[in-house]
Amino acid sequence: MTNLLSIDDLIDSFTIYLEVNKNYSKGTVEVYNHTLVSLANWLKAARNVIYIENVTANDLQLYLGTLRHPNIINNSTSNKKHPKAGDLFEATTRARIISAIKQFFKWAVRQQYLQYDVSQYIENPKLGVRLPKSLSLQDAMKFEQAAAQRKSKERDYLITTMFLLLGLRVSELVNIDLLHFNNDEGTLTIIGKGNKERRLVITPKIIRALDNYRPIRYDILKKRNKVDESALFISEKRGQRLTRRSIELIIEEIAKEADVRANNNKVTPHKLRHTCATVLYNDGEGADLLAIAELLGHSDPKTTTIYTKINTEKMRKIVSSNPLEST
Structure with a gap:
């Protein structure tokens, strides 16, 4: 095992890995980075967890429970209430977030920053078949x-x-x-x-x-x-x-x-x-x-x-x- 690095430091390394090794597009890398930074901030504030080896499957499950629509529509100047206030994010959105988290933890194990991948216990939400929206x-x-x-x-x-x-x-x-x-x-x-x-x-x-x-x-x-x-x-x-x-x-x-x-x-x-x-x-x-x-x-x-x-x-x-x- 290497010296302990904070989750924030690992996110920076993982982001470079996505850009250089995986050749992901700039937009995709930004989405991954935003997802993991949000997770890291929550772990620090709510669970007092800074290092990846201290993250538990229960921490991740609790975090997923926070993925809900805000009470107020973002960027609203009139404090308009969000129509889905308090509801869980849609299954497809949660699936994308879980995918980013799982890829991050698998990478950390391969790089020997982590011995055991606790993200494997997180189940993906069941996705219904959605027809693609298109013009006639x-x-x-x-x-x-x-x-x-x-x-x-x-x-x-x-x-x-x-x-x-x-x-x-x-x-x-x-x-x-x-x-x-x-x-x-x-x-x-x-x-x-x-x-x-x-x-x-x-x-x-x-x-x-x-x-x-x-x-x-x-x-x-x-x-x-x-x-x-x-x-x-x-x-x-x-x-x-x-x-x-x-x-x-x-x-x-x-x-x-x-x-x-x-x-x-x-x-x-x-x-x-x-x-x-x-x-x-x-x-x-x-x-x-x-x-x-x-x-x-x-x-x-x-x-x-x-x-x-x-x-x-x-x-x-x-x-x-x-x-x-x-x-």
Whole structure:
């Protein structure tokens, strides 16, 4: 065993491990770090525990019981009561937190900062099958039409088509550089999770949208004296690479202008990714699960089986609509 280090010190080392060894994205690393810092702060304040070897399974179980919605909505200036005040976080949220804690403890054992992993006794919450929230085919078409009418229509339409036709993650889209396109082959190289590359075929529709956007992009960069900028998607004001948040806001604005929602939920880049997969599976020709998994960059094809649930629900509605059902 090495000399004792505080949990705070180990979190710093674990964060570097996630960045350097696991190649996790910046956003994922920040989520892990925030989760573990919250745990460390609670252990220190509520249980007077500073070192990982003093943490018990009971400590972890008690901490999980504190994961509840606050009484007041965060960042609320009117002290508005949270609709789920005092309720436990949703099972999916608790599962993500437990996963981060378990990975941290397993790492500590491997690094010999800890002899025994007490986190193994913590059970994961039972997760119900949740259907991915997505736009209908008709609403996806309305969304595209709205994007094509915006002030920055060339850029925003290309963003929209790449989400809907390629099923990209927002982190993948913002990291695209112009040189990632191979015009001769008609392909696009995407840098996915864990810096894994995958090569996607771009469609004639995407190529047309890209050709329309290129001169607009060049004019912006020329005005800003930044013609060497490598990013595909740039801001009009500064000529800099768009951020994840910028993309999210653009998608929200387009959805509002198109007056569409994803299963009565706010439209986000991830829901456009789901839309791509569900439209392909339900309405595309010859799009089997393995092909969709490869397109989306799923490391485990089993992840893609969630889209088969859409078809089941579709069938359920059809069968239930039979007039004989109500006789």
